[in-house]
Amino acid sequence: MNKIKTLVAAFLLISFASFAQTNDQAVKIGFANVEEILSKMPERTAMQKELETYGQKLQEQFASKENEYNTKLQAYQKGATTMDKVVREDKERELVNLEQSIQKFQYDAQMSLREKEQSLIQPVLVKIENAIKEVAKENGYLYILSEQAILEGPDSGNINNLVFKKLGVDPAKQPAAAQQTQPQQQKPAAKPAATTPAKKKK
Template identity: 60%
Template sequence: MMNKIKTLVVAFLLISFASFAQTSDKPLKIGYTNVEYILLQMPESKRIESELKTHSTQLESQLKNKYSEYETKLQAYEKSAATMDKVVRDDKEKELMNLNNSIQEFQRSAQASLQQKEKSLVDPVIAKIDQAIKDVAKENGYTYVISNQALLAGPEDGDISPLVLKKLGVDPTKVTAEPAATKPAAQTPAKTTTTPAKKSSKKKN
């Protein structure tokens, strides 16, 4: 799940504060943080993961039902195709084709549904983090705050992550995870099951 979330925080990985422009009496002060790391430490993170898992499980269950129906009807068709009347055989083949198309369409819809669900859960939290970063920057005189993923070197005291976590109500002294720590794999309903078998039987006139 968190791997996908990375794509949702891209817009927040480089945050500048134009309103804090450098003046002659105010030296340039640059801080850095990691939005993904902060997100992983927030209590909302577990709730998001849980809701996405539930949603994904529901989609997978529906997809498995569709596969099961397809396989059952395909086996019945292959068993009796040779003795079927042409009209009946054509009708069965059309039904199988429609079921196959339905499965493929459901796979696409399920993926889109999961992505939309994830976005609806993550966006409000990202906005909350963004505001906290801006507040911390303003309160502590930072001219710019950048992503530590874009940072090649910098002083340890330039990391404002603990201040941002504190601003969000998360005790930084209890945070032990690293920025790239445990990231549960995303659930992808459409790709966890094998594509329906193609009909091997040919029409017989």
């Protein structure tokens, strides 16, 4: 999923100040890889399938609009020289409106696809966040950092396996993150040919 890094940015630092230890105790800090955990959640497969299905429907609607435009453009180009001025100008306005409609639909579809992806991922991220908080509380961690923010540290600080256990997920049974299928993206609309009025014969 191409927006996962953006969506998990809010989880870079989770503070558990309410579980602070006394001053004479060492501060216990752990770290987790939220992207890795998310990539192995059982919900991921259904989430990707739903996103791909949604994207395909948008793509089909886009293709239908594009085909309508191309058909009307070809008809205009074929008959423009024999059309009355009023009819020709009406056809030109129609083509311009269709072109603008296609461009707007493409933009709206891309935004809708992003919003759909966020709406599917967010509940899973909340579930992961809650599990991290519970693991931190149960194991005495004062802070849980994102693994991406750790430059150096002991492997013992990694709480991923504890989070998987809390979530009831066996990471060995889930596909690797690198095998994720990317949702189908809207193809860029080729700019339709300019619709210029046919020159009158002298």
